[in-house]
Amino acid sequence: MNKSSIVIVTLFALIGGFGLSWYINNNKPIELESGLWFGDQARALPDFELIDHNRKPVTPSQLKGQWSLLFFGFTHCPDICPIGLQTLADMVKAIDDDDVSDVLQIYFVSVDPERDSPEILAEYVTYFNPAFHGATAPLERLTPLTRSLGIAHMIRNKTDASPDYDVDHSAAIVLINPQAEYAGLFGAPQNAQAMARDLTRIIERNPL
Amino acid sequence: MPRILFILALLCPASAFAELEISEAQIKNLPASVPVRAGYMTIHNPSQVAVIIDAIRSDAFSSVEIHRSVMQDGMMRMDPVDKLQIAPGANLQLAPGGLHLMMMLPVEPTRPGDEIEIILQLDDGSEQAVKMKVIK
Numbered sequence: 001m002n003k004s005s006i007v008i009v010t011l012f013a014l015i016g017g018f019g020l021s022w023y024i025n026n027n028k029p030i031e032l033e034s035g036l037w038f039g040d041q042a043r044a045l046p047d048f049e050l051i052d053h054n055r056k057p058v059t060p061s062q063l064k065g066q067w068s069l070l071f072f073g074f075t076h077c078p079d080i081c082p083i084g085l086q087t088l089a090d091m092v093k094a095i096d097d098d099d100v101s102d103v104l105q106i107y108f109v110s111v112d113p114e115r116d117s118p119e120i121l122a123e124y125v126t127y128f129n130p131a132f133h134g135a136t137a138p139l140e141r142l143t144p145l146t147r148s149l150g151i152a153h154m155i156r157n158k159t160d161a162s163p164d165y166d167v168d169h170s171a172a173i174v175l176i177n178p179q180a181e182y183a184g185l186f187g188a189p190q191n192a193q194a195m196a197r198d199l200t201r202i203i204e205r206n207p208l
Numbered sequence: 209m210p211r212i213l214f215i216l217a218l219l220c221p222a223s224a225f226a227e228l229e230i231s232e233a234q235i236k237n238l239p240a241s242v243p244v245r246a247g248y249m250t251i252h253n254p255s256q257v258a259v260i261i262d263a264i265r266s267d268a269f270s271s272v273e274i275h276r277s278v279m280q281d282g283m284m285r286m287d288p289v290d291k292l293q294i295a296p297g298a299n300l301q302l303a304p305g306g307l308h309l310m311m312m313l314p315v316e317p318t319r320p321g322d323e324i325e326i327i328l329q330l331d332d333g334s335e336q337a338v339k340m341k342v343i344k
Contacts, residue, residue: 075238075241075242076242076243076244077244077286078236078238078244078245078246078275078308078310078311079246079275079277079286079304079305079308079310080277080284080305082236082238082246083304083305119241120241120242123239123240123241123242124238124239124241124242127238127239152281152282152283153283154283156285164312166285166286168280168281168283168284168285169283169284170282170283170284171284188279188284188305189305
C-alpha cells in the first residue's frame, strides 16, 4: 500500500468513526436526572379546549411547534402550588441556552375552575414569571385531558355552607412535545437545576 | 434558704419557663387576589420538657391553621394538624412540602419585606410572639 492509499484509508476510518459515534450519540436513549422521557412512546393528546388567562383557547393544535410544561393545581393552594411554580420559574432562569428557553412554554392549569377565573390566574401565574400562562376549563372538559395524562385531582370537603374547600391534586409536571404529544413527566418534588439540564438535553437533541 | 429555692426553681421542669427559639420564620407572598399564604419556620425547644403549641393566631390574618402536605393516592393533599409537639432539645421544621402554617385572608395586602407578628399559644396557657418576614 503506498503512502497516499494509507492517508485515504485513515481518513475514511476517521470519518467513519466520527460518523458512527455521532450516530450512536444521537440515537441512544435520553437519560434524565429528574424525570421520565417517553421517546418513541410519546402519545397523542385527546382533543381538549382550555381557556388561557387572556381568555384565548388552548388546544392541542396551539401546543404544536413548541415544547410545553403543564403543572396542575389551584390558586387557593398555599404550599405545593407556589413551590411548583417557583421551581418552574427558577428552572427557566437556570436554562442558559436561549434556543431551549425560547421554545418552551409553561402552563399552570387550574383544576379549580370555579374559583380560578382567568383574571385571578393572570395575576397568579405572572407573579412567578411574566411569561407563564394560566389556563383552565370546566371540570367536564378538563377531566378527559387530566385523565389521559394520569394527573389525578379531586375536590374535597365542599359543602354549600362553606366556601372553603380543598383540591387534592397530583403535583407532577407533564412535558408536551412540539407534535402536541405527551412526551415526559417530572414527578414531585421537582428540582429546578436538574429539570433545566434535562429539558436542555431533550430540546437540544430534538430541535423543532 | 433563698439560695436553695433559687436552685430548685432553676431545676424545676416547668414549661412556663420554656421559650421556644424560632428561626427562618417566613411567609411566602402571593398576589393580592389569592387569599391564602403559607408560613414556614424552624422551632427549637431548648428546655428540658416537651412544649406543645395548641394554636396560632395573628391580627394580620383572619385565621392561622397548622397543616401538613401529604402525598396520598398519587395526589398532594393538605391535612389539618391539631397541635405541634416539640420534644426537649429538639427542632421541628415547618418547611415547603410538609408541615406549614396555612394563613387565611390577610387583613391588609402583604408585601415582600413586611414583618408580621403571630402568637403561638402553648398548652400551659402561655403565649409567645414571633415575627415572620414576608418573602417574594
